[in-house]
Amino acid sequence: MAKIFASPANYTQGRGVAAEIGTHAEDLGGSAVLLADDIVMDIVGDTVTESLEDHEFDTETMEFRGECSEREIERVADQASEYGSDVIVSAGGGKALDAAKAVAERLDIAMVSMPTIASTDAPTSSLSVIYTEHGEFEEYWFHSKNPELVLVDTAIIAGAPTRTFRSGIADALATWFEADATYRSHGENIFGGASTRAGHALAELCYETLRRHGVSAVHAVENGAVTESVEAVTEANTLLSGLGFESGGLAAAHSIHNGLTQLEATHDATHGEKVNIGTLSQLVLEGKDDAFVEDVIEFSLDIGLPVTLADIGLDDPTDDQLETVAEAACVEEETIHNEPFPVEPAMVRDALVTVNELGERHK
Numbered sequence: 001m002a003k004i005f006a007s008p009a010n011y012t013q014g015r016g017v018a019a020e021i022g023t024h025a026e027d028l029g030g031s032a033v034l035l036a037d038d039i040v041m042d043i044v045g046d047t048v049t050e051s052l053e054d055h056e057f058d059t060e061t062m063e064f065r066g067e068c069s070e071r072e073i074e075r076v077a078d079q080a081s082e083y084g085s086d087v088i089v090s091a092g093g094g095k096a097l098d099a100a101k102a103v104a105e106r107l108d109i110a111m112v113s114m115p116t117i118a119s120t121d122a123p124t125s126s127l128s129v130i131y132t133e134h135g136e137f138e139e140y141w142f143h144s145k146n147p148e149l150v151l152v153d154t155a156i157i158a159g160a161p162t163r164t165f166r167s168g169i170a171d172a173l174a175t176w177f178e179a180d181a182t183y184r185s186h187g188e189n190i191f192g193g194a195s196t197r198a199g200h201a202l203a204e205l206c207y208e209t210l211r212r213h214g215v216s217a218v219h220a221v222e223n224g225a226v227t228e229s230v231e232a233v234t235e236a237n238t239l240l241s242g243l244g245f246e247s248g249g250l251a252a253a254h255s256i257h258n259g260l261t262q263l264e265a266t267h268d269a270t271h272g273e274k275v276n277i278g279t280l281s282q283l284v285l286e287g288k289d290d291a292f293v294e295d296v297i298e299f300s301l302d303i304g305l306p307v308t309l310a311d312i313g314l315d316d317p318t319d320d321q322l323e324t325v326a327e328a329a330c331v332e333e334e335t336i337h338n339e340p341f342p343v344e345p346a347m348v349r350d351a352l353v354t355v356n357e358l359g360e361r362h363k
Helices: 017-025 038-054 070-083 094-107 156-161 162-185 197-222 228-248 252-260 271-285 288-304 319-329 345-362
Strands: 008-014 031-036 058-063 088-093 112-116 127-131 138-142 151-155
Touching: 008 017, 008 228, 017 038, 017 112, 017 151, 031 038, 031 094, 038 058, 038 088, 038 156, 070 094, 070 197, 070 319, 094 127, 094 271, 151 156, 151 228, 156 197, 156 228, 156 345, 162 197, 162 228, 162 271, 162 288, 197 228, 197 271, 197 288, 252 271, 252 319, 252 345, 271 288, 271 345, 288 345, 319 345
Parallel strands: 008 151, 031 058, 031 088, 088 112, 112 151
Antiparallel strands: 127 138
16 A cells, blocks of 8 residues: 655745735635635635735635535535636635535635634645534545645634634644554555655654643633744644644544534534544543553643533433444444454443543543
8 A cells, every 4th residue: 555645735824824815825816715604704804805805816705604514515616616716715614614625626726724713633634524414424525635725823813712722632632643543553544545654753743742732822822822832732733633634544533523423412512522532532442551541631631621421512321322423433434443453333332431431530
């Protein structure tokens, strides 16, 4: 199996870079559409459109309606095609960015990824996570390229709700454990190849950065401050995690997340919050030392991340609910099968129960 590594063409991060988007995107086309929900449009709409228009872009705006579903992707693609856009700029969270990536693939146009929250590793990736209209995970769509430009304004990131920043840390925390499991099992990464040493090393650097800077960065963001730790964790949440998960590979943590989305009770929990339960469950599945698992639980609590099922909306889950999660996590196409041993639903169920008990003990 060939080793494959891929990445966005350009990555730009720093305080105030939203106002420079025209400079960084000027070689991508001449007609742009900005996709964002109403809240994000109020935050960045004028800044982005003015910068693009200053660099001779014909610019339109379009509202993202909140769910990265096939229906929403079709709607946006039809409208962007009518505008004659050759660049789609998407600002917001992972679902808005994923929808725009799918539109760019469908229309064969350039995509600029502009996360306004550092909540997932979606901004750099070449895939879209597709949900039903009701927010249940449906499937992954794999695209032929990564975004042409990822632009991350850390002043906007620090001004967003701290919960989204914590959620990004949770999503990024899974990167090393999943990439390492895939590496050890000689499994496939997102591109259908083996991990390079670079992909594996970037995933580890992601974890090390979070452990060194995570607590300080969260305290800074709670006060709307941009510090060097905020810059470090934003890079880990976005770039290092994005490259690490795609080129390194996914394993149990995200499969368990996908299983958890099948329960309506978890829909108020963020992607990263559900992933954190998946990460802890993966560590239990793999039989990591008690001290190590407890250390990751304590770090999660220091950051303010969920460590029990109740924390993500599952108060006293039934056996049927646990079975639903475990079965969905283990379907044939899930990445849990990148673990270096066979995984069955009963093992996932038992890991979830164990994590819940450990989390309760540490709270």
